[in-house]
Amino acid sequence: xSVTTPAPAxxxxxxxxxxxxxxxxxxxxxxxxxxxxxxxxxxxxxxxxNGAGKSTTLKAISNLLRTERGEVTKGHVLCRxxxxxxxxxxxxxxxxxxxxxxxxxxFGHLTVxxxxxxxxxxxxxxxxxxxxxxxxxxxYFPRLRERRTSQAGYTSGGEQxxxxxxxxxxxxxxxxxxxEPSMGLAPQLVGEIFEIVKNLNEQEKVSxxxxxxxxxxxxxxxxxGYILENGRVVLDGDxxxxxxxxxxxxxxxxxxxxxxxxxxxVKHYRRRxxxx
Amino acid sequence: xxxxxxxxxxxxxxxGVLYSLVALGFVLIFKASGVFxxxxxxxxxxxxxxxxxxxxxxxxxxxxxxxxVIAAAILGTALAFVGWYAWREYMARGGGPAxxxxxxxxxxxxxxxxxxxxxxxxxxxxxxxxALPATAAIMGVLAYAIERLVLRHLVNQEGIILFMATLGIxxxxxxxxxxxxxxxxxxxxxxxxKAPIFLFEDVFPGGLLVEPGDLVAALIAGLLVxxxxxxxxxxxxxxxxxxxADDHAAAQSVGIPLNTIWLIVWTVSGFVALAAGVIWGAxxxxxxxxxxxxxxxLPVLILGGxxxxxxxxxxxxxxxxxxxxxxxxxxxILVRQFDLAGGGIExxxxxxxxxxxxxxxxxxxxxxxxxxxx
Numbered sequence: 001x002s003v004t005t006p007a008p009a010x011x012x013x014x015x016x017x018x019x020x021x022x023x024x025x026x027x028x029x030x031x032x033x034x035x036x037x038x039x040x041x042x043x044x045x046x047x048x049x050n051g052a053g054k055s056t057t058l059k060a061i062s063n064l065l066r067t068e069r070g071e072v073t074k075g076h077v078l079c080r081x082x083x084x085x086x087x088x089x090x091x092x093x094x095x096x097x098x099x100x101x102x103x104x105x106x107f108g109h110l111t112v113x114x115x116x117x118x119x120x121x122x123x124x125x126x127x128x129x130x131x132x133x134x135x136x137x138x139x140y141f142p143r144l145r146e147r148r149t150s151q152a153g154y155t156s157g158g159e160q161x162x163x164x165x166x167x168x169x170x171x172x173x174x175x176x177x178x179x180e181p182s183m184g185l186a187p188q189l190v191g192e193i194f195e196i197v198k199n200l201n202e203q204e205k206v207s208x209x210x211x212x213x214x215x216x217x218x219x220x221x222x223x224x225g226y227i228l229e230n231g232r233v234v235l236d237g238d239x240x241x242x243x244x245x246x247x248x249x250x251x252x253x254x255x256x257x258x259x260x261x262x263x264x265x266v267k268h269y270r271r272r273x274x275x276x
Numbered sequence: 277x278x279x280x281x282x283x284x285x286x287x288x289x290x291x292g293v294l295y296s297l298v299a300l301g302f303v304l305i306f307k308a309s310g311v312f313x314x315x316x317x318x319x320x321x322x323x324x325x326x327x328x329x330x331x332x333x334x335x336x337x338x339x340x341x342x343x344x345v346i347a348a349a350i351l352g353t354a355l356a357f358v359g360w361y362a363w364r365e366y367m368a369r370g371g372g373p374a375x376x377x378x379x380x381x382x383x384x385x386x387x388x389x390x391x392x393x394x395x396x397x398x399x400x401x402x403x404x405x406x407a408l409p410a411t412a413a414i415m416g417v418l419a420y421a422i423e424r425l426v427l428r429h430l431v432n433q434e435g436i437i438l439f440m441a442t443l444g445i446x447x448x449x450x451x452x453x454x455x456x457x458x459x460x461x462x463x464x465x466x467x468x469x470k471a472p473i474f475l476f477e478d479v480f481p482g483g484l485l486v487e488p489g490d491l492v493a494a495l496i497a498g499l500l501v502x503x504x505x506x507x508x509x510x511x512x513x514x515x516x517x518x519x520x521a522d523d524h525a526a527a528q529s530v531g532i533p534l535n536t537i538w539l540i541v542w543t544v545s546g547f548v549a550l551a552a553g554v555i556w557g558a559x560x561x562x563x564x565x566x567x568x569x570x571x572x573x574l575p576v577l578i579l580g581g582x583x584x585x586x587x588x589x590x591x592x593x594x595x596x597x598x599x600x601x602x603x604x605x606x607x608x609i610l611v612r613q614f615d616l617a618g619g620g621i622e623x624x625x626x627x628x629x630x631x632x633x634x635x636x637x638x639x640x641x642x643x644x645x646x647x648x649x650x
Contacts, residue, residue: 064529067431093531105526107519109583109644117512118519122531125512164526171531 013037013080014175014207015061015097020075022056022065022231030056032231033075038175038209043201045222045239046211047252052228054211055102058177061209062099063089079175094122096174102211103183104160106167108153112144115152115163119170130170137166140196158189165193169200175207176200182214190214194221215252219243227252283484284604285597290490292596293497294559297552298573299580299588300500301545306582307508308517308541309427309524311438317570318449319415319546324553324562325453326414328462330407404466408550415546418449423538431524431534450567459564464557466492493555497589500551504544505585517541521583575630581643590641595626 015038022031031053038044046054059065061077063085077085079095092098107115116137120130138145141162147155152163161181168176178197182190198221200206212218219225225242227235235248242248249255298320305313426441466489473486508514520527520537528534556566572595580591603622610616633640 062529064525067525067528088533089528090531090533098531099529101526101529105523105529107522107526109522110515110518114515114518118515118527118532119530121512121516167530 012040013078014040015209016078016081017057017061018075018078020057020060020077021073022053022060022070023073024068024070026071030070030231031060034228034231034233035075036226036233036236038207039224041201041205041207042223043198043208043210043221045218045225046209046228047213047215047218047225048228049213053231054213054228055179056231057228058099058179058209058211060085062092062097062177063087064099064101090122093171093173096172097177098168098171098173098175099177100164100168100179100181102179104157104164106152106155106160106163108151110152111149112152112155112159112163113148116144116166116170119167122171133170133172137169140169140200141166157184158186158193161185161193162196165197165200169204169206173206175209178208178210180211180213182212182217190217197221215248279484280604281601284600286484286486287490288597288600289593290487290494290596291600292593293490293494293589294552294555294592295569295572295576295595296589296592297493297497297500297548297555298569299576299592300497300504300585301548301552302570302573302577303580303582303585303588304504304541304545304548306577307521307585308537309438310435310521311442312582313545314439314442314570315446315449316545316549316573317567318446318453319418319549320553320556320570321562321564321567322418322449322453322553323411323415323546323550324464324557324566325457325462327407327411327550327554328464328557328562329457330410331404331464408554411550412547415550416543419539419542419546422542423535427538427542428535431528446567450564454564462557462562464554464562466554466558489555489558493559496551496555497592500548501585501589508585513537513540572626575626577640578630578633579640581640583644584640584642587640587642595629598629599625 015036017034017036019033019035020031021029021033023029034053034057036044036046036057046057048054056065056070059068059070060072061084065072072085076083079092079097084092084095084097087095089099107118110118113134116134117130120133123130138148143159144162144166147159152160155163165176165178165181181193181197185193194217197208197210201208210218210222219239219242222239225236225239226233227242227248235242235245237245243253298316301316301319302313305311305316422445426445427438430438430441471488473488473491474484506514508518516527516532516537517540519530519532520534524534527537552569553562553566556569560566576588576591576595578591579594580587580589599622602625607621610621
């Protein structure tokens with residue numbers, strides 16, 4: 001293994017991912033040199049199709065990768081300029097970096113409130129602080145207060161997503177790695193959750209790294225975006241500039257350069273392409 | 277008619293409590309990792325063997341109950357205080373690896389010095405009140421070894437894979453315990469009064485016969501249940517244990533250290549195994565067949581529900597009482613009716629009951645409902 005001296009990262013970034021390569025099960029190469037940065041207090045969107053490596057990137061940062069037999073084989077991850085790739089997920093949560101996993105992953109048999117309290121595990125028995133944080137979470141997610149005594153397994157998908165985000169908030173994070181919060185939710189609910197995320201970012205000064213397939217919504221709320229394809233960053237820039245980019249429009253937002261194209265033309269084009 | 281009935285019932289209930297004790301160990305691990313720990317029976321045997329050997333039971337010493345209870349209470353309180361203080365210190369400092377190592381070294385040094393002193397004091401064998409915490413410590417070390425060598429590598433795997441791993445642990449422990457401590461039948465003497473107690477002598481002719489050993493066992497089991505129920509429902513660690521049982525990965529993602537949680541839960545279930553081992557050992561003698569009482573715990577769990585601490589107790593009581601009552605009252609009828617050779621209901625009654633429960637109420641009486649959403 002070659003000795004690499006990490007480049008001195010600007011202190012303004014909470015997370016720096018420097019050229020990481022991730023391999024699952026020693027054979028499956030998923031990330032082929034991904035670099036990205038999350039500036040303090042910003043919302044950064046990580047976009048791409050299924051299997052592009054969004055979740056893997058997040059897990060590489062939060063170090064949940066190891067339990068899935070994945071491994072960062074090259075490059076490194078910095079948190080406020082310090083290397084964190086050797087730490088356990090628990091250590092990272094203590095440093096203020098917490099991941100909200102894809103598919104909510106609530107504790108089904110615990111009540112909503114108990115779910116939230118598990119998020120405060122690292123704070124031990126500071127009762128006052130935990131009670132205050134609980135109030136804060138209920139302030140952002142009023143709906144959770146109504147459902148506080150119901151078992152999380154029986155709540156709706158939106159409520160579970162809120163529980164998962166609220167649970168992460170209980171650890172007083174500086175950075176939340178948010179994986180696919182829109183998954184399986186009605187469009188209206190997606191908007192509601194993104195509004196709350198935006199509020200958290202503005203009022204609690206939480207930096208957010210957001211992995212999302214719903215490019216349209218993600219770019220509306222994010223400040224900066226990275227687009228992943230096949231384990232590589234193919235494009236990055238301000239959210240506004242990405243929204244205007246012709247390729248992004250065509251491939252991710254579904255709007256062709258010359259306005260909406262007829263579906264018949266597309267089919268025709270593809271058929272010709274295939275047979276000639 | 278009422279006299280014999282009550283006597284059988286009480287006898288059955290008290291045996292049932294002993295089943296509950298074994299079942300409790302299963303429930304603990306199931307609640308905290310969603311795994312049926314096949315090795316629980318082997319842990320009971322291992323704990324009992326260790327204790328028997330450390331007390332020098334091979335030389336046939338006697339220990340008296342009063343000394344034992346007082347000493348255990350003092351030692352237990354002292355240990356609890358030290359542990360509590362150390363834990364607070366540890367949490368306050370944030371618990372870096374340096375502190376962790378220092379605490380571990382401190383604990384080992386303390387244990388070795390204390391153990392050596394006690395060993396010389398007891399001339400080669402320990403009095404029960406030292407042997408008991410020493411065995412508890414050994415169960416803790418065992419838990420650490422299991423976590424380090426087996427469980428850590430199986431995070432996020434299917435439940436069935438963890439189950440197979442516990443199967444392996446069971447066989448290993450059976451063999452290891454007997455290699456280490458020998459396979460003779462040892463006797464654990466708790467110094468309990470042997471004479472049976474007669475209750476309500478003025479109400480029933482001859483009164484109701486009760487074994488004092490069973491009463492003590494019932495008391496210990498009751499105490500354990502209360503403590504464990506509070507631990508699971510009300511404390512932070514208990515909540516974390518339940519969270520881990522629900523979802524390993526999510527628990528990890530919110531900063532619950534899986535390794536620590538598993539260490540805690542295996543240690544606690546080691547303690548429960550020790551309690552069960554002591555009581556069963558005092559009743560039947562410490563021998564290989566003790567590990568088979570784990571099989572009797574299975575119907576108890578099915579009845580009470582795998583995830584419920586009170587369920588383990590109620591299940592044990594029902595099985596214990598049902599067994600004895602059916603043996604005494606149902607068997608003669610069956611024998612007369614079908615012209616059988618008689619007897620033996622006790623051996624299969626529990627399993628029949630479990631089968632019926634599996635058909636109609638698979639989550640048991642108190643188990644968590646199986647949540648399925650589409």
